[in-house]
Amino acid sequence: MTDISRGALSAELEKDLQNAPTTHAGLLEWVRDVAALTEPDRIYWVDGSEEEYNRLAQELVDAGTFVRLSDHEFPNSYAAFSDPDDVARVEERTFICSQTEEGAGPTNNWRDPVEMKQTLTGLFKGSMRGRTMYVIPFVMGSLKAKNPKMAVEITDSAYVVCSMRIMATIGKDVLAKLDETQGFFVKALHSVGAPLEPGQADVSWPCNPEKYIVQFPETREIWSFGSGYGGNALLGKKCYALRIASVIGHDEGWMAEHMLILKVTNPEGVTRYISAAFPSACGKTNFAMMDPTIDGWKAEMVGDDIAWIEFDENHQARVVNPEAGLFGVAPGTGYSTNPNAMKAISKGNTIFTNVALTDDGSVWWEGKTDEAPAHLTDWTGKDWTPESGRPAAHPNSRFCTPASQVDMLAPEYYDPEGVPLSAIVLGGRRKTTVPLVSESDSWEQGVFRAVTLSSETTAAAKGAVGVVRRDPMAMLPFIGYNAGDYFQHWIDLGKKHGAENMPKVYYVNWFRRTPDGSFAWPGFGENSRVVKWIFDRLDGKGGGTQTFLGTVPTKEDLDLTGLSISDEELNAALAVSKDEWVAELPGIDEWLAKFGDKLPAEVKAERDALAQALEN
Ligand code: GTP
Ligand code: SPV
Ligand code: MN
Numbered sequence: 001m002t003d004i005s006r007g008a009l010s011a012e013l014e015k016d017l018q019n020a021p022t023t024h025a026g027l028l029e030w031v032r033d034v035a036a037l038t039e040p041d042r043i044y045w046v047d048g049s050e051e052e053y054n055r056l057a058q059e060l061v062d063a064g065t066f067v068r069l070s071d072h073e074f075p076n077s078y079a080a081f082s083d084p085d086d087v088a089r090v091e092e093r094t095f096i097c098s099q100t101e102e103g104a105g106p107t108n109n110w111r112d113p114v115e116m117k118q119t120l121t122g123l124f125k126g127s128m129r130g131r132t133m134y135v136i137p138f139v140m141g142s143l144k145a146k147n148p149k150m151a152v153e154i155t156d157s158a159y160v161v162c163s164m165r166i167m168a169t170i171g172k173d174v175l176a177k178l179d180e181t182q183g184f185f186v187k188a189l190h191s192v193g194a195p196l197e198p199g200q201a202d203v204s205w206p207c208n209p210e211k212y213i214v215q216f217p218e219t220r221e222i223w224s225f226g227s228g229y230g231g232n233a234l235l236g237k238k239c240y241a242l243r244i245a246s247v248i249g250h251d252e253g254w255m256a257e258h259m260l261i262l263k264v265t266n267p268e269g270v271t272r273y274i275s276a277a278f279p280s281a282c283g284k285t286n287f288a289m290m291d292p293t294i295d296g297w298k299a300e301m302v303g304d305d306i307a308w309i310e311f312d313e314n315h316q317a318r319v320v321n322p323e324a325g326l327f328g329v330a331p332g333t334g335y336s337t338n339p340n341a342m343k344a345i346s347k348g349n350t351i352f353t354n355v356a357l358t359d360d361g362s363v364w365w366e367g368k369t370d371e372a373p374a375h376l377t378d379w380t381g382k383d384w385t386p387e388s389g390r391p392a393a394h395p396n397s398r399f400c401t402p403a404s405q406v407d408m409l410a411p412e413y414y415d416p417e418g419v420p421l422s423a424i425v426l427g428g429r430r431k432t433t434v435p436l437v438s439e440s441d442s443w444e445q446g447v448f449r450a451v452t453l454s455s456e457t458t459a460a461a462k463g464a465v466g467v468v469r470r471d472p473m474a475m476l477p478f479i480g481y482n483a484g485d486y487f488q489h490w491i492d493l494g495k496k497h498g499a500e501n502m503p504k505v506y507y508v509n510w511f512r513r514t515p516d517g518s519f520a521w522p523g524f525g526e527n528s529r530v531v532k533w534i535f536d537r538l539d540g541k542g543g544g545t546q547t548f549l550g551t552v553p554t555k556e557d558l559d560l561t562g563l564s565i566s567d568e569e570l571n572a573a574l575a576v577s578k579d580e581w582v583a584e585l586p587g588i589d590e591w592l593a594k595f596g597d598k599l600p601a602e603v604k605a606e607r608d609a610l611a612q613a614l615e616n
Helices: 011-018 025-039 052-062 113-126 156-169 172-181 237-252 283-288 337-345 441-452 481-497 522-539 567-574 578-593 601-615
Strands: 040-044 066-068 078-080 094-096 132-140 150-153 187-191 212-216 221-225 256-257 259-266 273-276 300-304 309-313 317-320 325-331 351-353 356-358 400-401 421-427 437-439 452-454 468-470 504-508 543-546 548-552
Touching: 011 040, 025 113, 025 132, 025 150, 025 187, 025 325, 025 351, 052 066, 052 078, 052 156, 052 309, 066 273, 066 400, 066 522, 094 187, 094 259, 113 221, 113 504, 132 156, 132 237, 150 172, 150 237, 150 309, 156 237, 156 325, 156 400, 172 452, 187 237, 187 273, 187 522, 221 237, 221 567, 237 256, 237 309, 256 481, 259 283, 259 309, 273 522, 300 309, 300 317, 309 481, 325 351, 421 441, 421 522, 441 481, 441 504, 441 601, 481 601, 578 601
Parallel strands: 040 132, 078 351, 094 212, 150 187, 187 221, 273 421, 421 504
Antiparallel strands: 066 078, 132 150, 212 221, 256 309, 259 273, 259 300, 309 317, 325 400, 351 400, 437 504, 437 548, 452 468, 543 548
């Protein structure tokens, strides 16, 4: 093997660079540096065309990474199966490498950026040997935005290229824009960390047991090593559109949030837009795609995972969805729960990861149909029957599908100016304590409730499932800087634009249980009843009762027409229990103490008001 030292390139790579379809000097220099470091066999510039997608997908089929599905249910679609150790985001391997440790704050893993670059440089050295290095120019949000959010991902995974084509705007047009401006772009470097020696056979899901998901906030750089999965590898998503964008938003006066965006139209034809921050696998995609069960109400999706919120000259919050696709949780997605997602993926052009294969060349996951097929090949490749006693699909299995295939996508999704935002809904999974819905009295109280948002952990991240943890603004794993400064940013935006101009804040819980352990609230399309209450409250119409959590509806305040729900269930869903909140307060205090001087005074004051109310 020839040993290529850093700085020099093989003749083949030198030729690939000469033929590069760009004049962007900074981009060429970076690509050269990365190629010299990672030593791929070739450099390939992704143009984003359909022909290219089909070709790469076929290569993935030939490599055993993709299984091409039968066209009868999901045309032009593929299933991929990951390494069993590479199935979710890895929060303990995620780092915010700001100049100072304080910059990363008490909620992030931090390493000195110089040391981290050294470590990563060692790992990336030769890491693409035997592979193709793909260069993916991409933009999050519209290329027609005033200030398009440009980036380039370099990756050695064709699975990542195909997935990025669904999740973002990629390729030729983006590169042309970069060439035209010679402007700034976020450098997002990814390697699965599995170099191939000459003659070495590849595996179907190359990855490395050692994983690093690293953000350098000051230089807006991302280095991701060792994982091929989801948010670890599709760097436009959580790494850029949340971690790096939250830093840019802090500097520039806007917000990058882990929120869906929903357009709601009432029977009178009045439209409002609301966003909702729920932690991973807590219902964003389902809420964004809901089919209202109440007559005359219409819901349309603007976004299902990420929201960028700016303020216009009238201090009106305006929000865009920066993504082009959905990377949705498969389990629990079926015609009875999320028909709009089923319709979207049924149009095909979808990549499934870690679902089960049916005997007729299609895919299945828990909740797709009420009854499981008699035989499946599970996500690990083993035979499966309903008696197997284990899930056929991984709990964090996903469908990756273009947003344009969603029939109920609001036309405003395509508007780079975004939509005006009336309300921010917070939520999480709590078996107890948190009522179905409450309305904060003020922006500051809303920020307090966002800071103390709590949820039971899910399979979307590696680690224990079902453990209650604080997940502020549903952003715990995604805040790219000191969380105390991030809370302050929310408070400061309220001061700058006027608390009365800020979206009203609500807090929901679809996951409360009855004493027998079942869900108290039916959820999904029935959540439209909560949306109606919120909508009416925004119009100054809906009734409610003042509590220490703000205003909550009684049974009479909710439209429950046609809903079959027992009194016991309804009471369990709506209950505001002082005892439960007295028990909750020590956990809140322990959490707030983490932020020391950085905890905004307004948040502390709201905590004191809650404690006071609980004493009376
Ligand atoms: P990420 O994409 O990981 O950020 O997750 P998400 O927030 O988009 O969650 P998603 O909508 O995919 O829902 C996650 C799981 O919660 C799925 O299994 C859903 O079926 C389930 N779920 C969603 N909404 C509801 C609801 O209203 N009630 C109940 N009981 N379950 C729900
Ligand atoms: C999440 O975990 O919030 C997801 C999946 O949406 S991932 O893209 O892996 O972050
Ligand atoms: Mn989702």
